[in-house]
Amino acid sequence: xxxxxxxxxxxxxxxxxxxGIAATGALAQEGKGGSKGGTGGRPSAREVWAAKPVLPTPYxxxxxxxxxxxxxLAAHKDKQDxxxxxxxxxxxxxYWISMGPGKKTKTEFYSDDRVIWVVESGQIRFTIEGxxxxxxxxxxxxxxxxxxxxxxxxxxxxxxxxFEVRPAGEMPSYPVSQTPTPVPGWRYIxxxxxxxxxxxxxxxxxxxxxxxxxxxxxxxxxxAKSSQFVLDGHTSxxxxxxxxxxxxxxxNLGHFHENMVEFWIVLEGKxxxxxxxEKLVTGNIGDVxxxxxxxxxxxxxxxxxxxxxxxxxxxxxxxxxxxxxxxRNGDGD
Numbered sequence: 001x002x003x004x005x006x007x008x009x010x011x012x013x014x015x016x017x018x019x020g021i022a023a024t025g026a027l028a029q030e031g032k033g034g035s036k037g038g039t040g041g042r043p044s045a046r047e048v049w050a051a052k053p054v055l056p057t058p059y060x061x062x063x064x065x066x067x068x069x070x071x072x073l074a075a076h077k078d079k080q081d082x083x084x085x086x087x088x089x090x091x092x093x094x095y096w097i098s099m100g101p102g103k104k105t106k107t108e109f110y111s112d113d114r115v116i117w118v119v120e121s122g123q124i125r126f127t128i129e130g131x132x133x134x135x136x137x138x139x140x141x142x143x144x145x146x147x148x149x150x151x152x153x154x155x156x157x158x159x160x161x162x163f164e165v166r167p168a169g170e171m172p173s174y175p176v177s178q179t180p181t182p183v184p185g186w187r188y189i190x191x192x193x194x195x196x197x198x199x200x201x202x203x204x205x206x207x208x209x210x211x212x213x214x215x216x217x218x219x220x221x222x223x224a225k226s227s228q229f230v231l232d233g234h235t236s237x238x239x240x241x242x243x244x245x246x247x248x249x250x251x252n253l254g255h256f257h258e259n260m261v262e263f264w265i266v267l268e269g270k271x272x273x274x275x276x277x278e279k280l281v282t283g284n285i286g287d288v289x290x291x292x293x294x295x296x297x298x299x300x301x302x303x304x305x306x307x308x309x310x311x312x313x314x315x316x317x318x319x320x321x322x323x324x325x326x327x328r329n330g331d332g333d
Contacts, residue, residue: 050323051258056277057292062086065278069120069286072096080159086288087165089261091234091314094165094288099124104153106178109197110146113167116230116237117142118265118310120286122160125153129197131211139215139267141310143230143237148197149175163265163288165237165312203317204231215239215267219308229310233317239267241308244301247272247280254298255322256291262313263290264299269307273299 059065062085076082080100087094099105107127117124119140126142127133129149136142144150154160174180180188199209209230218224219239230237253276264271264283271283276296283289291297301307313320 045324047326048323050256052256052294057294059290059292060088062088063290063292065275065290066273066281066283067288068284069096069288087263087290089168089263090259091168091261092165092312093168094163094263094312096120096161097164098159098161099152099154100159101154101157105151106174106181107149107151108172108174108178109144109149110167110170111173111193112146113170114143114145114230114232114235115150115167116144116165116235116312118163118267120161120163122154122158123156124160124162125155126212127151127153128211134212136212139220141213141215141229141237141239143199143209143211145197145199145201145209145232147193147195163286201232203233215308220268220306231317234314236311236313236315236317238311238313239308240311241268241306242301244269244303244305244307246303248274248298248300250274250280252298253296253325255324256294256296257313257320257322259293260314260320261290261293262297262311263288264309264311267308267310269305270302271299271307271309272302273297 064086067084067086072084072086076084076098080098081103082098084096085093086096109129117136117140119136119138119142121138123135123137125133125135127150128144135155152162171183171186172181174188176190199211200206201209208228209232213219213229219227219241224241226238226240226242228236229239254274256276264273266283266285266287266289268285271287271289272280273283273289273291274280274297275291281289282302289299299309301309
């Protein structure tokens with residue numbers, strides 16, 4: 001029996017509450033619900049040999065265990081226009097970007113991967129091909145599929161601040177009406193393409209991927225549970241929400257992934273994260289926390305209130321493997 005959307009949301013809520021659920025390759029990221037083509041219920045666990053490097057996968061700049069938003073803001077104090085690179089993985093580059101009042105981006109698109117944003121402050125008018133323009137303010141999540149023109153403009157009298165996740169190392173493309181931004185070592189040539197982007201792409205459940213979500217209104221005020229914001233076979237953006245729980249003991253290592261980096265941005269409350277070889281950290285709203293591939297990691301919401309993290313990983317549509325501790329019988333994040 002194929003797991004339906006309701007099962008995925010329920011499973012995501014469970015992990016948000018810190019409940020350990022066993023995982024195999026047929027289970028989805030963090031929420032541990034079945035991916036498309038999976039089977040219902042909780043699959044029986046099986047013991048396997050998993051490869052881990054002798055030396056833990058290092059944090060290579062700009063990557064680090066945690067980027068604290070107040071520290072980034074302090075580093076760019078008194079500036080309106082700035083960019084801070086905070087994540088670089090095989091799949092994604094992520095940045096904090098401030099843009100002054102009245103400033104606009106060029107119209108651009110990415111050829112085969114989508115771009116997502118979290119608006120932290122100010123107001124941004126998004127113009128997305130085939131959609132009515134809209135204004136996104138604090139806590140809005142925004143999504144643009146591949147091959148879809150988009151542009152942004154800061155409106156109002158204050159700078160806008162956004163967290164932006166792009167495809168790693170990929171140059172943007174532009175409509176011929178725009179002059180491409182020069183990049184050393186690259187040149188732009190005029191070409192033709194026939195493909196168009198779609199929110200319902202790559203086998204995603206119809207209607208799942210949307211242009212935007214007002215997190216404060218649609219999740220916090222509605223007291224919503226965990227849900228998927230983006231799912232396309234290459235990119236998973238999972239809203240994981242739940243009440244705070246007592247910090248698990250250090251013996252609870254959580255899980256790890258082969259050849260896949262996982263990172264989160266805290267949207268609500270506080271997030272406790274333990275990554276193999278590092279001290280426990282507690283992230284606040286706007287902080288970005290990363291777990292390198294093949295390192296044990298667990299994430300639970302800090303005791304005393306509700307919490308939400310936006311989990312960003314690749315490859316969820318076809319399932320991804322969560323390697324759990326044998327001596328805990330699958331009891332981990």
